[in-house]
Amino acid sequence: MILLSYFSNTLVLLFFYNNFYYNKVMKKELRKKYLKIRSDIKNRELKNQEIFNLVINNKYIINAKTILVYVSFNNEVDTINLINYFLKIKKVAVPKIENNIMNFYYINSLDDLKEGYFNILEPNTNKKVTSFDSCVSITPGICFTRNGDRLGYGKGYYDLFYQNNKVYKIGLCYKECLIDNLITNEFDQKVDEVIYY
Numbered sequence: 001m002i003l004l005s006y007f008s009n010t011l012v013l014l015f016f017y018n019n020f021y022y023n024k025v026m027k028k029e030l031r032k033k034y035l036k037i038r039s040d041i042k043n044r045e046l047k048n049q050e051i052f053n054l055v056i057n058n059k060y061i062i063n064a065k066t067i068l069v070y071v072s073f074n075n076e077v078d079t080i081n082l083i084n085y086f087l088k089i090k091k092v093a094v095p096k097i098e099n100n101i102m103n104f105y106y107i108n109s110l111d112d113l114k115e116g117y118f119n120i121l122e123p124n125t126n127k128k129v130t131s132f133d134s135c136v137s138i139t140p141g142i143c144f145t146r147n148g149d150r151l152g153y154g155k156g157y158y159d160l161f162y163q164n165n166k167v168y169k170i171g172l173c174y175k176e177c178l179i180d181n182l183i184t185n186e187f188d189q190k191v192d193e194v195i196y197y
Helices: 002-039 044-056 059-063 080-087 157-164
Strands: 066-069 091-098 101-107 113-115 121-123 135-139 143-145 168-173 193-196
Touching: 044 059, 044 080, 044 168, 044 193, 059 168, 066 080, 080 091, 091 121, 101 121, 101 157, 143 168, 143 193
Parallel strands: 066 091, 066 135, 135 168, 168 193
Antiparallel strands: 091 101, 113 121
16 A cells, blocks of 8 residues: 555656656747747837837826836847837836846936846846836737737746736737747746737
């Protein structure tokens, strides 16, 4: 009986390990595939402009007092124009990685940004966001599903942030990076909607 119980427990552990490993490998392959697709996208300026228009006319964006927004890099959907636009009419905060935690800091202009983690522009201010009432978070991703599943870069910064802070989440991506299904786990956080073109 003890031997049977040990054997059953071992099988369960093997199943979960294999499932975890399989998911990790699949996500790695998807990242590689969609980073390549994203880098090869044509008409990028047109697509960025269309996404810009969709974002600024979004009802949640219009009603928000503060916009949390990533600073685009590496062929991501452009947010520099969005940041410039929102700085004129709303509070704007951008992310900074500190001790493996993502925090958001208010900025007043693009001059408040400097190169930081992974050479991504980060805020160079001390005005940390401490309340996330009336915030909308514009979220990066390598690819998304229409129902909000997101494949990020694998570090889990946004997942952890969204577990701890309840904000309305909008993912941005190019139409070519929309996929039908995505393997997720209990740590993965969905966005509330995806804006794409």
